[in-house]
Amino acid sequence: MTATDLITEQFDGPLGADADALAVHLKSGELILSGLPPKPERTEEQQAVADGVHHAHRQARARFLRSHVVEVYDQVTAGRTSRLRLAELAYAAADAFPGLVPTAQEIAEERRHVQAAKDGREIDQGVFFREVLRQPEIGTHLTETMLLPTARALALLPEYRRTGDVRLDTVHIERRSGAAHLTVSNPDALNAEDNGLIDDLETAVDLALLDDDVHVGVLRGGPMSHPRYLGKRVFSAGINLKKLHEGQISFVDFLLRRELGYLSKLVRGLLVDEDEAAWPRRFHDKPWIAAVDTFAIGGGAQLLMVFDHVIAGADAYFSLPAAQEGIVPGAANFRLSKLAGPRLARQVILSGRKIWAAEPEGRLLCDEVVDPREIDAAVERGVERLANPAVAANRRMLNLAEEPLDGFRNYLAEFAAEQALRLYSADVLDKVRRAWSRGEKR
Numbered sequence: 001m002t003a004t005d006l007i008t009e010q011f012d013g014p015l016g017a018d019a020d021a022l023a024v025h026l027k028s029g030e031l032i033l034s035g036l037p038p039k040p041e042r043t044e045e046q047q048a049v050a051d052g053v054h055h056a057h058r059q060a061r062a063r064f065l066r067s068h069v070v071e072v073y074d075q076v077t078a079g080r081t082s083r084l085r086l087a088e089l090a091y092a093a094a095d096a097f098p099g100l101v102p103t104a105q106e107i108a109e110e111r112r113h114v115q116a117a118k119d120g121r122e123i124d125q126g127v128f129f130r131e132v133l134r135q136p137e138i139g140t141h142l143t144e145t146m147l148l149p150t151a152r153a154l155a156l157l158p159e160y161r162r163t164g165d166v167r168l169d170t171v172h173i174e175r176r177s178g179a180a181h182l183t184v185s186n187p188d189a190l191n192a193e194d195n196g197l198i199d200d201l202e203t204a205v206d207l208a209l210l211d212d213d214v215h216v217g218v219l220r221g222g223p224m225s226h227p228r229y230l231g232k233r234v235f236s237a238g239i240n241l242k243k244l245h246e247g248q249i250s251f252v253d254f255l256l257r258r259e260l261g262y263l264s265k266l267v268r269g270l271l272v273d274e275d276e277a278a279w280p281r282r283f284h285d286k287p288w289i290a291a292v293d294t295f296a297i298g299g300g301a302q303l304l305m306v307f308d309h310v311i312a313g314a315d316a317y318f319s320l321p322a323a324q325e326g327i328v329p330g331a332a333n334f335r336l337s338k339l340a341g342p343r344l345a346r347q348v349i350l351s352g353r354k355i356w357a358a359e360p361e362g363r364l365l366c367d368e369v370v371d372p373r374e375i376d377a378a379v380e381r382g383v384e385r386l387a388n389p390a391v392a393a394n395r396r397m398l399n400l401a402e403e404p405l406d407g408f409r410n411y412l413a414e415f416a417a418e419q420a421l422r423l424y425s426a427d428v429l430d431k432v433r434r435a436w437s438r439g440e441k442r
Helices: 004-008 015-034 043-076 084-097 105-109 121-134 137-143 151-163 195-211 239-244 251-260 262-268 301-304 334-338 344-348 362-364 372-386 389-402 405-423 428-435
Strands: 164-165 172-177 179-184 216-221 290-293 296-299 308-315 318-319 368-370
Touching: 015 043, 043 084, 043 137, 084 105, 084 121, 084 251, 105 121, 121 137, 121 251, 121 262, 121 405, 137 195, 137 405, 151 164, 151 195, 172 195, 179 195, 195 216, 195 251, 195 262, 216 372, 251 262, 251 405, 290 301, 290 372, 290 405, 296 301, 301 318, 301 334, 308 372, 334 344, 334 362, 368 372
Parallel strands: 179 216, 216 290, 290 308, 296 318, 308 368
Antiparallel strands: 164 172, 172 179
């Protein structure tokens, strides 16, 4: 049987036999791939062969997972008694089921190359996570696993509780008067997001949620060293296009983790009790304020959709340049229509419309527009308002009504597949190459 013959394989037998058959068949395709030159050196005909093998392999993996994904998940998580985060789960599945998803070594090898020179092994991770998240029981188990505090946050918690101040590489968290102030500081890249920033943000959000002396969280961008905005605060420039071109934006540790990790924690809080009968609740959450200086582009605009109160300077704007960058703007497609209506959502996401905070439509994305010099005072007023104990209960019920976990999980299942494909699409690779050649850092 050849690699392309796998498209017709149904995998309707026992797990072990089907896994063995899949591994054997995938080896034939890998032999074909190993006989080809590296991707940048291939002819069009050779690349067409590689594309055909990868397509056949992905179709086979999808069919196998459609039949066996619950069994696979239960095997690698010891019957769901082990809580594995995204990367841990993917690599455990790679070890237990050869060929099903890339190994850690295969992903590390791909990461040595610029995005356009990769074979797109991360797309195979997209196949895997789509099927995991599609299934209600295991998808919910994974989604809740990602709401547990990270090991890094737990290690830093004693210091933070003692001092109320922790400086990470790109985020500073400081407790002041019952509020945790998170300041993003990636100054030469206009606070553009990369793998390290996502890790720092999740750590800081965890610390704020774990601190009993904190009642409200605040997120704001710090002053920039970028020549164009020297000394000026910026909220976020979205994904770092330079890092994407260089192959340093991870599908699992960035694009999936930010949605299922700290963004989901802002909405739902931390999972603090795994007992489904826990009383009064299993999750610990707090209200959050975002303070927007200058602009919130891409991932920055996505962030605003999960905050309880958004304050923006009158000169600030919001944009989701998905059409220009070619990728899916996270869960904005899931959330923006509810906030701004379907027509405006399409204008922003499909046509790249920029929304200024001071224009009428800006009030659909922020709650308060103030003179940029008055943002500090507005934040303090917001903290005082949201510290009311009734706010936490009511925002919890609002979020439950607006974003049920099953709806979010189903969206993320399809997002996993679509975003993985977009990362390696020709138009995206061309756009990030051109951005890199112009010296853009976002």
